[in-house]
Amino acid sequence: MAKKDKRSNNVERLQTMVANTEENIAEAKLTLDDDGLADAEKQAIRQKNDRREESIEAFKNEIADEKGDRENGRY
Known part of the structure; x- marks a missing residue:
């Protein structure tokens, strides 16, 4: 059985990754x-390093999405 997606700490996890x-x-x-x-x-x-910079941009976009979801009560 698949585990439920725990998104409550995604913003913090992504910030750590950045x-x-x-x-x-x-x-x-x-x-x-x-x-x-x-x-x-x-x-x-x-x-x-170029690929890392691209990853950082993707992380930052995902952080913005996750913050939006959090603020709008989507999880």
């Missing part, structure tokens, strides 16, 4: 300063 992802971006940027990294590794890190 903070964690922003921290990962910052750590990756520090790693880019390492002169020992090959150009291919640096490029891979930059691409991953």
Whole structure:
């Protein structure tokens, strides 16, 4: 039997995910300063950070949706 969708903490969970992802971006940027990294590794890190930025935007959109649902009593 499937578990009931617990949405009461979604906003907080998503905000934590945004903070964690922003921290990962910052750590990756520090790693880019390492002169020992090959150009291919640096490029891979930059691409991953680009994907992380996209994820943050998606998280923020979902936070807005969840807040709207919460305010309108949809759950």
